[in-house]
Amino acid sequence: MVEASDTERDAAERIFGVRLGLAERFVQHLATSGIERGLIGPREVPRLWGRHVLNCAVVAELIADGARVADVGSGAGLPGVTLALARPDLHITLIEPLERRVAWLEEVVMDLDLENVEIMRARAEQAMGRVSCDVVTARAVSALDTLAGLTIPLLAGEGELLAIKGRGAQAELDKAAKVIRRLGGVETTVVVAGADILVEPTTVVRVIVSKR
Template identity: 40%
Template structure:
């Protein structure tokens, strides 16, 4: 895959960030830049994300999505709910080729972009489900679900909890520690872990909340 012609500083920032996250920068930089180029091109017409600057996308989209990689299994099934332009699902699918990722998105133009991205990037381990999460008729099909900016924890469980296997986990990306959201989890669900994430180049707080069914 020939990397697109982004400025060297952008490429360097991505590589340094991937290395800081403990990922293989040499292997992942070309496909991630190819995804970024496609997103940047489509975004000019379809307004897929409010972030317009590719350098800002490196930090706030690519590295932010991959900051959770240590807590995502290398294989199995994951549904990314309300994935938008594929975040964090596409970066995770690129970084973990044995992980089977379903990109769940109800917005038609975003779903079209996702299908083009999966095709262009050759992501054999990713598929697009053009659907609302609550309408996805795949009960108990997933080892994990994730959501980056979809809803509060209770809301994510409400629309996507049915997709999880009995021992499946919600991996919810949040900013500051969501104390009130944790306290408002529905009966039968509990926080299994809370991880503070370090996103290279990002000053704000990021947390990953791991939620599962109570024993």
């Protein structure tokens, strides 16, 4: 069992509520088969709760009720699986091109019985026209100027991109500004999620896309 600190457990209880047990099982998947199959590095085990699961799950507070979410480059289910656990009202499509990662995601989703999740084996550009979504999420996929071209088209002209980033978020956003505007981005901001829950809130680049 990967133990959360007292602070992390308090945060997890607030985020996952009655589904905390499922979140704990997800962390165990990451710490065992996730490492065995190369989805998570062994050095990350002590940081699974704080740096990975909670860091991703708080993004749920930025998403509207009942939204359809496409998670690009899901990999180890971050943030897609954590969002599905925190928000059973959301419909999550995990988009991942690598077969071994897809196989692992399928096993995890089945074990956790996440009825609000579907998995699509595809590159982001291959998913265009195959997925209908209001929100696109991504974490550790690529720099924002490249990521914008992979994610914004999935929104079909209307919705928002939530990209989890680090301290260089504003610099990435400034560099990607022209690309984002060309793709239909009408409003861009750097926001934080989990400010009242986490010691280190999550930095998110938010891009609103509209045809208007």
